[in-house]
Every structure is written in C-alpha cells, then in structure tokens.
Amino acid sequence: MCPKKLGMDSCGRSQRRVLPESASRAQQTLPPRLSRVNGWSKPLHGYQAVSWAMFVTLALAMFGIFIPMLPGMWKNIVYGVSGGMLLFHVIVYLVCVSIDPGEDNVRRKKIYSEPVPTFDRSKHLHVIEDLYCCLCRVTVSEKAKHCRACNKCIAGFDHHCKWLNNCIGSRNYWWFFSSLTSALAWLLCVVSILLYIVIQHHVDPRVLRTDPHYQNITSQDTWLLFLPYFHLKAKTPVFVTIAVLVLVLDLISLLMIGQLFIFHLYLSTLHPNPPPQPRSRLASSFPSCSYVT
Template sequence: MDLCSRSWRWVVPEAEGKQAPPPRLSRVNGWSRPLHSFQVVAWATLFIVAVANFGIFIPFLPRSWKYIAYGVTGGLFSFHFLVHLIAVSIDPAEANVRLKKNYLEPMPTFDRSKHAHVIQKQYCHLCEVTVSSKAKHCSACNKCVSGFDHHCKWLNNCVGSRNYWYFFFSVASASAVLLCLIVTLLYIFIQFFIDPAELRTHPYYKKVSNKNTWLLFLPLFPVKTKTPVVLGIGVFVLLLDVISLLLLGHLLLFHLYLSMCPEAEDCSTGPC
C-alpha cells in the first residue's frame, strides 16, 4: 500500500456511512468520557503484564539475573507508565482552541451546504478559530488538533504535535518491556523442562519439599500453587505478550517508516 500518496487532512466531521457521529461536546483528552474499549484493554494488559512480570516470573530467575531483570524491566516499565499517562492526559488541541474555546459548550453541526470543508483558509468553521496549516479537525474528538497525526483508540486521545513523542516512546517502551518478559518466560519454560531446580533457588523453597509445589509473589506474599497453574499462567501471559508485541511492533515500524517518508506529514492514518 502506498501510504505516502494519501492525504487525510481535510476530513469533514459529520457522520458518513457507518462512521459514528462526532460527540456534541469536544473531548479534552484521553480521560474524557466515554472511555474506549481499546483503552480499557490496553490498561488491563499493562496491569496483567506488570503483575506477571514482577510478581510471578522474575522471582523464578537465578539471584544475579533477578536483580538485573528487576532493574531493566522496572526502569522500562516506569518510563512507559509515565509517558503513557502523559500521552493520554495532554490536550493535543490547537493553541487557539485551548485558549478561546469553551469545552462545556456543545459544538455546532457541520453544514455542508454552507462550506465545502470544515477547515478553509486555516479557519475552522466548527471550532470558530484560526488554526495552523498542519491542524486537522478530528471527528472523534470534535476539535482541531495541532500537527494532527492520528486518533489513537488505545490512548482514546488524538496524537498530534503536542503529544506525538510521548505516544512514540510509549509504544517503544511497551515493546521493550514485552520483549524482556518474553525472554524471561522462554528462559523459565526451557529451565522447567531441563533443570527445574534452577527455578527454585529462593530461600523460601528450603521449606517446600514437594517438587510440584511452586511459590508465586515472592518474596513479599508467597502463595503456594501447583505446576499446572504456573504453566497455565505462563502460557496465557506468553500468548498475551506475543500478540501485544506483534500489534505494538507493527505500530512502531509504521511510525518509524513515516518518520523516514519524505511525505510523512500526509500519512496521517495507521494501524492505531
């Protein structure tokens, strides 16, 4: 697909075909109601990955690797959490929209009989302000977004010049966290079949004689469980990780491609 030959800048916000109508009130950021189901899935996945990584799987690693894994994935995870929060919380609207528009007032409906486009000569007929040349009126947010890139359902917010790099590093750091967890899980699976004693080096295991009994949430809240439960959680988390990494990796490569594309500013659509 020739992504660079398509311009998406002048999209009218009224409902067309199956497209949802724009909200009556402009959305401020990713926390504005309604929350998107993709956004809830993203945060739930983040929570599962964090609990599985720090609570269950890193404690299985040998002592020296364990602290490296805590440091590397802990740093990456904290960084991801921070940039993800910022990308969702920023209002990516044009400066004039943020300064002059009252978000509590309902937006007018676009009248195609009066104007051919929502934005003409850098004036938005819906926001009723002048906007910059790279602005686009997002139909999902119902406001003009500065340096519009795309509307991200996972963030439930537009990505524009004000939050683009937070979005980009959120995707990059999430991919790195998932990659670390996949490597950890593969090591655990291999050791489980080759030498399971290597996964039972924590001092708590001195009190556990049954080789089919494993401890989760070490060292703070040890919970005893059996082998099938640990394997089941491991397979589920590995599948979740691989699927998430494929989606995020696709998105990351797409945005790296756009950054190298000479007409990248017109490639404002993508897999997000």
Template sequence: MAQVLPFCVLQMDTRSGSQCSITPEAILNNEELVLPPRISRVNGWSLPLHYFQVVTWAVFVGLSLATFRIFIPLLPPAWKYIAYVVTGGIFSFHLVIHLIASCIDPADSNVRLMKNYSQPMPIFDRSKHAHVIQNQFCHLCKVTVNKKTKHCISCNKCVSGFDHHCKWINNCVGSQNYWFFFSTVASATAGMLCLIAILLYVLVQYLVNPRVLRTDPKYEDVKNMNTWLLFLPLFPVQVQTLIVVIIGMLVLLLDFLGLVHLGQLLIFHIYLKAKKMTTFEYLINTRKEETSKHQAVRKDPYLQMDKGFLQQGDGALGSSAQGVKAKSSLLIHKHLCHFCTSVNQDGDSTAREGDEDPCPSALGLQQETTEPMKTDSAESED
C-alpha cells in the same frame, strides 16, 4: 435525521472504484456511522472511555503482576536483581510516558486558549461553508488554526499537526504529544521483549534443572517438587506445576500477540519519520494513488476487457470455442479502432464516436470519471 451535524465527507471505495457520499450526520468508519460528540473531548480521559483503552490498561496490569510477582522471583539471585532493575525501569518509563500521552490536550494552541470545552459544538452549516476549515479558519472551533491542523471527528476539535486518532490511548496524536506516543509504543515493545526473554529462560531451566528456579528462601519449607510459590516475596501462594505452566503459556501467547502488533506499529512510525510524513498524510497519499489507478483502468476500456477475458478465458472459457471467439473478437475490435482515432494538435489521441465506428462507445463501453477525494475532517486510527 432532523438535525444536520457537523461533517460531510466524500470517500472513495477502493475495491469497486465508486464514490460513496457520506451524509452530514456522520462519517462511515468500518461500515458504521460514527457520530461526532457534541461536547469536544479534552484528552484521553474524557468520557466515554474506549474499550481499547480499558483493555490496554488491563493487559499492562496483568503483565506487570505476572512479571514481577511470578516469573522474576524464579530467576537466580544475580539475574533476579538485574531483571528487576532493567524490566522495572522499562515498565515504569512506559507507565509515565503512557499517562502523559493520554493526558495531553493535542488541540491547536488557539483552540486551547479560546475554546470553552464545556459548551456544545455548533452545528456545521454546509449551505454556508463548503469545508470545516477554510483559509486556516475552523468554522466549528471558531478560531484561526495552523497550516497542518485538522479537525478530528472523534474529538470534535482541531488538532495541531494531526497524525491520527489512537483508540489505545483514547486520544488524538498530534504535534503536542506525538513523541510521547512514539515513546509509549517503543517502551511497550522493549518491555514485551524483556518479558519474552524471562519466560523463555524459566521454561528452559524448568526442562533442564528445575532446582535452579527454587532459590528463593521461601522454598526451604517446601519439600514437594511439584509445588511452586507465586507472588514472592511478600505474599507467597502455593500452587501446582500445572497452574504455573498454564499462566506461563497464557502470558507468553499474550506477549507474542502484543509484540506483533506493537512491532508493526513501531516499524510503521519509524518509516513515517524517515519519509517525514504523518499517518494522515500517508493515508491520503495512498488513497490518491489507488484513485489514480482506478481512473487509469476506467479510461482504458481495453484494459478492462483484457482483464475480464483473462480471468474468464484462462479459466472457464480458456479451452472452449466460446473463449477463443471472445478473445479473437477483442483483438479485431482493437485493430479496427486504430482507424477511428484522431490526433489533436497537442498530440493526444482521442477516439471519435459514431454509429459507424467500431469504437468502445459503439460497443456499449462507457468511460466513467471520478473526482478527487475530498475530506472535511480527519480520522485515521491505529
């Protein structure tokens, strides 16, 4: 590309342990280059809308119609009013809190005060500055930011207390809207549990005594037991039993899938709060641990050889003479290399390299070193 866009990130491939230098034009996300928007996004309603966000609202509307217009009207009168109050309260709370989490601008306070969102972002010049944020000053937003502020590549602005960028609300989650996001996940999980309880009750009653589900006054004019009414009480529509069963199975399947995803997300954020860390900090710590493990393996060539021989010798070479010979050769080289080691004054053991020494270097084994992962911008997602 002719122009140089804002970000340059150095990422670690944890599977191979190799470094992958990302070009300044974009950041690699799931093997796709993601370009930062030239105009910073204000909140979750800034265009373009993410398709995850569209799916979220479509599922919410569909489950709301199925819950309040199909399945709750099938409950007995006493349970019906309780379900309307409890489930309706949870769904209403979720709707309000979801809108708030999407509408809030999570940017750093100085960014909100001094930034003109209608102006295109400047081009980051790597030759002048090593990082986007240095000494708590963002060279893109041109403002002084807080200590835990990160520059999000998806929104192209500094986010205060950056946790992650959520595709489901199409907005960054930071200190300004984190608890609204957390409440959104918790209320959605509670709503899913209520809907599952209603569906299971309807299913059990249909198998035991279907008449218990036909207590609505509109059923007085319906004589066929194979005919059911949907969208009660305002717009009753007569359908056959098979249609109700199909709708119920689809809603139940969608509910279980949503509950698994939301449940894991809720438990994960409860864990994060217990550890007093953000999603971004958790991911950075995890990558550092993986990098340290890879570096430890690279610095111990015997561990690499052991691993290779165990995988090959126990399998294809396990019982063969070649496999036994390979393992014996490894043991001999280990014992010999004990005699070609010296001890530094500080007590560290190092291997001398020479043509006469049967050390790892003489065997053609090279130690590779990797630098710590460096990031200029933040982008962790749900």
C-alpha cells in the same frame, strides 16, 4: 459565514490529495457535542481498559511470579531494569494522554464548555476552509485537522489513537512515540524472561527453585507464586498454564505494538513528510489508529 475557496481542501491544499469522508461513516460516528480536552475526557474508550488490563496483568505476573524465580543476582538486575522500563513507560503514557493536542487558537478560546455546532454539508464542503474552522470558529495552521472523535482542531494532526483515547499531533507526538518505544522494550524484556523460564523448566527445574522459601517444599511438583510476600502454592500444570497464557498475551501485545512502532519509524525516517493519501491508507490497517480525513 465561513470563507471557502474552490479547489482547496480543509487545510488549504489541493483537493486531489484528500480522501473524502463517506456518508455512511459520518452517520455511524457522531461527534460529541462538547469538545474533548484530552484522553481523560469522557467517554473513555474501551480500548483504554483493554490496554490497562493487559499491562497490569503482565506486570503482576512478571513481578509476582516469574522474576522471583530467576537465580542469584539476575533476580535483582531484572527487577531494576524491568521496573525502570515499566516506570518510564507509565510516565510517558500519562503525559501523552494528559496533553491537550488542540490548536493554539482552540486552546486559547477555551471552547470546551460550549457545544460545538453541527457541520452542515449543504453549506460547506469541508470543516476547515482557507485555514478557518467552521466548527471551532478559529483560524488554524496548515497542518491542522478537525478530529471527529475529539470534535476540535488538532495541531499537526497525525491520528486519533483509540488506545490512548486522545489525538496525536505535534504537541504530543514524541510522547506518543516514546510510549510506543518503552512499551515495546518492556514487552521484549518480558518475553525474554518467559522464554528463559519455560526452557529452563524443561532443562533443569531446580534452577528456578533457588529461593529460600523452597527449603520447606519437598514435592518437586509444587511451585510458590508471588514470592517473597505470599507463598501461594500451585501444581506444575497450573504453573505451566499460567506461563503459557502470559507468554501468549505478551506476544499478542508485542505484535500489535510492534507493527505500529515499525509503521511510525518508517514514516519518521524514510518519509518524514508523506503525502496525506498514501499515509491514510497505511494507517487504516492498524486497529490502534483512527485517521481523520
């Protein structure tokens, strides 16, 4: 039987610092029967597909349509800088998703092949009591929490990220923060290039038509997409529409990632050890995070 101590929460701290989980939420989100290993464990979350689709769309548009329009050496410079930032982001993203953020005892016990028992609130007040998890059946550290989405105890639990489909804890937090930073830097690079092209199109469109393949194009209303390998022709309204849509998509991504980056930067610089209750309230305003209390 799991030990418990009156007046203490799931991490062995005062209950006054814990936000109790509502019964309605518990009924709406049933935990998986098997503990999830990392962000690749099924079922994959729909937010993953959305994030992949957004970045793939932006990458195709930038490297296939807009960067080839840049004049002179700027084209090669932007290829290198933008490509390097995107490659770095992909690497840290994959590492963050692939890391198992579980507690050491959870990973040593290898509970992933065994169904996790259902939590019985009639017997226990909290999943973790006196640093012992009643579901994982292991002793955990003070900062650990049992994630409902992953159904296991997470070391240094920060939040469960739906965009990565993985918990963020002490084992992968800095990979997560690096992923945020690199994504934000790349999106800022994208919006800068798009704004330059949109402004230059209204000031002097000829600057955007310096590629040698335009020598055989006599109409100023015709643009070549996906240079230099393909010569897909498009009229000015189509080109402008694509540019505006990509710019809007980039700004939406920038807004979503930017607010999350500022929030975590605030926590890590001004309040490195914030109390659990105010932190959960702040985090609940971000769609990318699902904090477990």
